[in-house]
Amino acid sequence: MWRSFWRSIDRFSVQHFKYLVNELQEIKVVNMMNREFVVELLKSIVELVTYSDQHDPSIFESFMEYQILAEFLRILKISRNSIIEAPLLHYLSIMIQNLASEHAIYYCFSNDYINNIILHQYKFDGGDLVPYYVSFLRTVSGKLNRDTLCLLVKVQEDTVVSFPLYNEALKFACHEEKMIQTAVRAVILNIYNVSDEMVYKFITTPPVSEYFSDLVLNLRGKCLHLDALVHATKDASTHEMRKKLLLESDKFVDDLYYCKDIILVGESCLGRLMIRNLLSLLVLPILLPLLQISETEIQISAITALYVVCRLLQVVDSKELVNSVAFIILFPHLVLSRRGPIERERTGDTSPSSFDDYLSEMEKLSSSSSESEAAEDNNKNPLFRHLSQYFSSSFQCVSYVMDDIKRQRAGILSLIFSESQNLLLASMMLLLVLSESKELDSLFSSMLGLPLKKTGGTQMMASEMSLSQMVEAPIIACHMPQILHGLLKIITSQPPCSVIAQWNAGWILQKLLSCQEKNLTDHELDLFNVSYERSCERLHKEINNFWFDFIPVTLKNEWENCRKALTESSELKDPFFTLGLSSQNHTPDEDMTSSLAWERMVNVVKVFLLHNQLKAFISKGVPLENPLPHLENSSMSLSRRVDASPTTSGTNLHLGTRVPCKIAFSKSGVQEIYMVPVVNGISGKLLLTEELPLYTHQRVVIAIAPLAGLNPKVDDNHPMWLHLRIREFDPNLDARAASRNDSNNHVMDGKWTLGFPDAKACEAAHSLLLKEISKQRSSVESLLTPLLQDVSQKFVR
Numbered sequence: 001m002w003r004s005f006w007r008s009i010d011r012f013s014v015q016h017f018k019y020l021v022n023e024l025q026e027i028k029v030v031n032m033m034n035r036e037f038v039v040e041l042l043k044s045i046v047e048l049v050t051y052s053d054q055h056d057p058s059i060f061e062s063f064m065e066y067q068i069l070a071e072f073l074r075i076l077k078i079s080r081n082s083i084i085e086a087p088l089l090h091y092l093s094i095m096i097q098n099l100a101s102e103h104a105i106y107y108c109f110s111n112d113y114i115n116n117i118i119l120h121q122y123k124f125d126g127g128d129l130v131p132y133y134v135s136f137l138r139t140v141s142g143k144l145n146r147d148t149l150c151l152l153v154k155v156q157e158d159t160v161v162s163f164p165l166y167n168e169a170l171k172f173a174c175h176e177e178k179m180i181q182t183a184v185r186a187v188i189l190n191i192y193n194v195s196d197e198m199v200y201k202f203i204t205t206p207p208v209s210e211y212f213s214d215l216v217l218n219l220r221g222k223c224l225h226l227d228a229l230v231h232a233t234k235d236a237s238t239h240e241m242r243k244k245l246l247l248e249s250d251k252f253v254d255d256l257y258y259c260k261d262i263i264l265v266g267e268s269c270l271g272r273l274m275i276r277n278l279l280s281l282l283v284l285p286i287l288l289p290l291l292q293i294s295e296t297e298i299q300i301s302a303i304t305a306l307y308v309v310c311r312l313l314q315v316v317d318s319k320e321l322v323n324s325v326a327f328i329i330l331f332p333h334l335v336l337s338r339r340g341p342i343e344r345e346r347t348g349d350t351s352p353s354s355f356d357d358y359l360s361e362m363e364k365l366s367s368s369s370s371e372s373e374a375a376e377d378n379n380k381n382p383l384f385r386h387l388s389q390y391f392s393s394s395f396q397c398v399s400y401v402m403d404d405i406k407r408q409r410a411g412i413l414s415l416i417f418s419e420s421q422n423l424l425l426a427s428m429m430l431l432l433v434l435s436e437s438k439e440l441d442s443l444f445s446s447m448l449g450l451p452l453k454k455t456g457g458t459q460m461m462a463s464e465m466s467l468s469q470m471v472e473a474p475i476i477a478c479h480m481p482q483i484l485h486g487l488l489k490i491i492t493s494q495p496p497c498s499v500i501a502q503w504n505a506g507w508i509l510q511k512l513l514s515c516q517e518k519n520l521t522d523h524e525l526d527l528f529n530v531s532y533e534r535s536c537e538r539l540h541k542e543i544n545n546f547w548f549d550f551i552p553v554t555l556k557n558e559w560e561n562c563r564k565a566l567t568e569s570s571e572l573k574d575p576f577f578t579l580g581l582s583s584q585n586h587t588p589d590e591d592m593t594s595s596l597a598w599e600r601m602v603n604v605v606k607v608f609l610l611h612n613q614l615k616a617f618i619s620k621g622v623p624l625e626n627p628l629p630h631l632e633n634s635s636m637s638l639s640r641r642v643d644a645s646p647t648t649s650g651t652n653l654h655l656g657t658r659v660p661c662k663i664a665f666s667k668s669g670v671q672e673i674y675m676v677p678v679v680n681g682i683s684g685k686l687l688l689t690e691e692l693p694l695y696t697h698q699r700v701v702i703a704i705a706p707l708a709g710l711n712p713k714v715d716d717n718h719p720m721w722l723h724l725r726i727r728e729f730d731p732n733l734d735a736r737a738a739s740r741n742d743s744n745n746h747v748m749d750g751k752w753t754l755g756f757p758d759a760k761a762c763e764a765a766h767s768l769l770l771k772e773i774s775k776q777r778s779s780v781e782s783l784l785t786p787l788l789q790d791v792s793q794k795f796v797r
Contacts, residue, residue, distance in 0.1 A: 017048045017059050021066045030079040038075065039087045046091040050098045060104060069113035073120070082123045089132040092117070093139040105143050109151040114140060118164045130172065134183045137169050141190035149194050153202075160202035166191055170211055174218060185258055192265040204269050212273050215259070216281040220298070222252045223286070227304040230579050249576055252308075256315040263318055275320050283309060283321070287328055291411040302415060303578055306426035310433055310575045317571075319439040326434055326444035332411030333447075333475055413475070417482060421493070424486050425501060426578040428508045431476065433570045449474025476512070481521070484512065488524055491610070492531035499606045500577040503565045506610050507573070510566055510617055520618060528614070535611045536788055538604045543781050546597035549682055549708040550731070552783050554605045562609040566617075594709060594749050595729040612787075658699075659765045661722075662755040663688065674699060675754060675765060677707060677772040682783065684708060684776035686724070686769070688752075705752070707776055712769045719759035722766055726750035 024041050027034065045068060052059030072088060079085065099105055108114065118137065124130050144152075154162040169187040172180055191199065202208060226248050233241045259278065263271040285296040286305040300308075313322060415427040434440055435448050476483065490497055490505040497505075513519070520528065542551060592600070658674040665671065676687040684707030689699040705726045715721035728749050756762040 012048065012051055012056070012059075014056070014058050014062055017045070017052075017062055018066075020045050020048070021062070021068065021071070024068075024071055024075070025066075027075065028078065030075060030084045031081075032083065035083050038084060042072070042075075042088055042091045046095045049095055053099050053101050053104050060101075064107055067111075069108060069111075069117075073113060073116050076117065076120050082127075082129070085120075085122055086127075086129050086132045089117075089129075089136040093132075093136045096143060097139050099143075102147075105148060106151070109140075109143075109148050115152060115164045118168050130175070130180060131177075131183075134169070134172055134180050134187075137165060137187050138183045138190075140165060141169075141187040144190055144194050146194060146196060149191075149196050149199065153199065155198065158198065160198045163191075163199065163202060166199075166203070167208070173211065173215075185261075189261055189265070192262065192267070192270060195265075195267060200267055200269055204273055209273065212262075212277045213281060215255075216277040219252070219255050219259075220282050220285075222248070222255065223282070223300060223304065223308050224298075226252060226308075226579075227300045230301060230304050233579070245579060246576065249307075249579065253311060253315065256312060260316050263316060271318070272320075275316075275318055278312070278316070278321060279324055283312065283325060284328065287325065290415070291328065291332055292414070293328065293331060293411075303420075303422050303426055306415070306423070306430055307575050307578055310426065310430045313430075313433050313437065314571055314573075314575075317437055317439055322434065322437045322439040323441055323444060326440060326448070329412050329431075329434070330444065330447050330475070333413075413479065416479070416486070421486075421490050421497060421501065422578050424483075425490065425504055425508070426575065428483065428487075429504070429570070429573065429575050429578065432508065432511055433573075436570045447474055449477035449480075480512065484509065484520065484524060487512075488520075488527050488531075491614070492527055492534075498577070499603045499610075502607060502610055503562065504573070504577060506614050507566050507568075509614065513617070525618075528611075528618070532611045532615060535604075535608045539608045539784070540788055542601050542604050543777060543784065545601065546592070546594060546709045546727070547601040548777055548780050549684065549706065550598075551601065551605065551780060552682060554602055555609070555784075555787075558602065558605050559609050562606060562613055566610075566613050593729070594727040597709070598729055598731055657768075658689070659761075659768065660757075661761075661765065663752065664755075670755075671702075673702065677769055679707065679772050679776045679779075682776060682779045684772060686710060703752075705750075707769070707773050710769060710773065712766050714762055714766055715753075720756050720762050722754045722756065722762050724752040724754065726752060 020041055024038075024045065027038060027041075030038050048059055049063050049068070052063070072092065075084060076088060096105070096108060099108065118140075122129060122133060124133070140152075152163065152165050153160045165187070169184050172184050173188075175181055175184070192203075203211075226245070229241070229245045229248055233245050259274055262274050265271070285298045286300050287309055289296050289298070290302055290305045309325060313325060412427055412431065415423045418424070431448060435445060487505045487509045491502050491509070539551075542548060547554075658676050661673060661675050662670055663673055671690065674689045674691065676689055678685050678687060686705045686707055687701050688703040688705075690702050691699045705724070709725060709727045711725045713723045715723060726749055754765070756765060
């Protein structure tokens with residue numbers, strides 16, 4: 001009793017700490033009866049230790065004297081039914097996280113206390129223990145450095161034989177919860193970043209090194225799952241399926257970034273091991289069958305394979321990886337550029353005839369590129385050596401490409417010139433990502449036919465001059481007319497492809513025209529002219545449709561998006577669009593909801609802006625800076641006009657043009673109201689008002705609807721009834737969803753039915769609404785006239 005009274009007076013003292021320790025030492029078993037008391041003891045001890053690290057060193061001296069970590073471990077062992085493990089790990093994590101003194105951290109990691117706590121036989125089945133345990137591992141890893149790391153490993157004869165922190169973390173590497181996966185990856189990267197040679201040797205030696213191959217095999221499994229979703233999305237093109245496809249692709253990209261983090265640790269042995277596994281287990285097995293070079297056991301569609309490789313290069317962008325992919329892509333064209341095997345044998349030609357022969361010749365060219373690159377030979381040789389080992393140990397190169405030398409289109413060209421527009425875009429995206437990589441050797445860049453990366457005005461090097469002996473013509477330059485024609489077919493396709501596909505086709509088209517300094521032929525210009533006219537006609541048609549009042553604002557907003565889409569680098573491009581290339585929705589107008597009509601209007605605007613951007617680029621060689629100056633100058637007024645009328649429900653209004661009618665609301669019954677159409681520039685609203693009983697010259701607004709999209713119709717059977725369709729979809733509520741066309745297409749529009757005294761009054765109201773809508777439409781059309789005035793004019797270069 002007296003001790004309890006004294007304890008409350010001096011809580012942060014050595015005496016109080018010793019009292020808590022004595023209480024803890026007296027605990028012989030932990031059960032449900034004393035669990036709360038033990039938890040409170042642990043919490044109080046951790047609070048005092050954390051406090052002592054900054055304010056009172058004597059408390060931490062007592063912490064070491066009484067070997068509190070040993071007491072914590074004892075509490076773990078005497079706990080029944082695993083009731084104390086989670087809070088104990090939680091408080092330990094808090095203590096270690098808040099210790100700032102190197103001396104304190106060094107002590108905590110000594111004497112194998114932390115290792116024993118890590119290796120304790122926890123019962124992880126069920127409950128919430130795993131997050132606490134993994135969080136504890138993450139906290140410990142956050143305090144690692146060269147001095148403390150050696151305290152957590154077991155060494156025999158200068159070799160690490162055990163590393164509990166690393167081994168136990170790996171057990172949760174594939175946990176189903178994303179938060180736990182992220183924490184485990186943080187533990188692993190914290191260990192890698194310490195840069196200890198003995199630990200690196202332990203990590204890269206089997207069986208521990210199997211983690212890297214398991215990581216890539218898990219990536220490969222996600223690719224197969226992604227491919228299954230691609231096929232499912234094509235069969236059932238629903239919003240939910242596309243959303244799921246996007247989610248799975250994001251998970252795949254997250255794993256790629258983790259692989260990149262491992263490669264960028266700074267230790268070459270880890271990076272090489274990671275890249276070798278990516279090449280052997282992921283890239284080559286899906287790329288070789290695609291290019292008809294070799295057969296593998298993996299069955300994956302071409303579009304998914306191209307997406308995977310493209311994403312990998314965008315994220316990882318490693319020198320060995322980039323140049324390995326470039327060589328594999330170029331290999332069929334190396335073979336096709338040489339004389340056939342029969343003629344070579346007859347003439348005694350010693351040109352390379354096998355994959356290994358080409359590897360050797362490419363390695364010679366690569367290593368002799370210039371004296372300035374001689375220091376990099378050690379980094380290049382492993383590339384070719386690994387590829388040679390891969391083919392000699394894993395597969396035997398099939399003879400299809402070698403024997404069919406007369407085939408005109410092989411490898412990547414077979415994809416570019418296929419009937420699938422998806423494959424054309426995905427293949428060209430991959431080639432451009434390769435060509436724009438900073439890690440791509442100029443040797444491969446010149447073979448692709450894109451601009452060489454010249455430094456300091458250096459002219460063609462020895463390897464580039466020798467290249468003419470291996471390849472008669474660069475791939476892209478040799479087939480430029482066919483590629484340009486294919487891209488134009490996507491842009492000008494009828495019915496139109498998805499807008500994102502057309503934007504990316506435009507981006508590729510600009511890239512090729514720019515780097516090759518090539519102009520379109522007269523036939524290609526005529527094709528573009530026809531497509532440009534159609535885009536103008538579709539935009540003009542939208543002035544008579546559901547969302548004409550939002551066209552000016554959409555033009556202003558989407559122009560910047562279009563400009564960025566056509567000018568950004570390949571690193572920023574998302575090749576996800578290739579996984580689901582589909583046509584636009586062609587639902588009949590009478591069956592179209594406001595959300596579908598919004599999507600169609602935005603797509604029409606995007607395609608129109610794309611044609612304007614391309615038109616400027618083809619004629620001037622530079623992207624269009626601002627095609628909408630008159631809209632830009634009136635941007636403030638546009639913002640005011642869209643919400644022009646300050647009226648809201650319950651607002652009092654002075655009398656104006658009004659039409660008496662009736663309406664039946666579900667809760668209020670039939671009401672005597674007035675219909676009041678209001679137009680202000682490009683904004684228009686229909687107000688339903690009710691007259692105030694005490695003020696004959698004022699009325700209150702009870703309902704508001706946009707004039708655009710009303711589509712007023714007189715009932716055929718009841719000529720006194722006027723039917724109105726009300727837009728329920730509001731793009732301002734979710735600008736991000738609207739800009740990505742992810743709107744919910746199942747939103748149903750509202751319906752109003754107004755009743756009038758007779759048929760003549762109903763017809764008069766119908767005419768009034770059409771007149772006001774026409775007035776609003778005229779305001780929109782006058783704004784768009786400068787953009788559409790050259791619809792009938794042909795574009796001439």
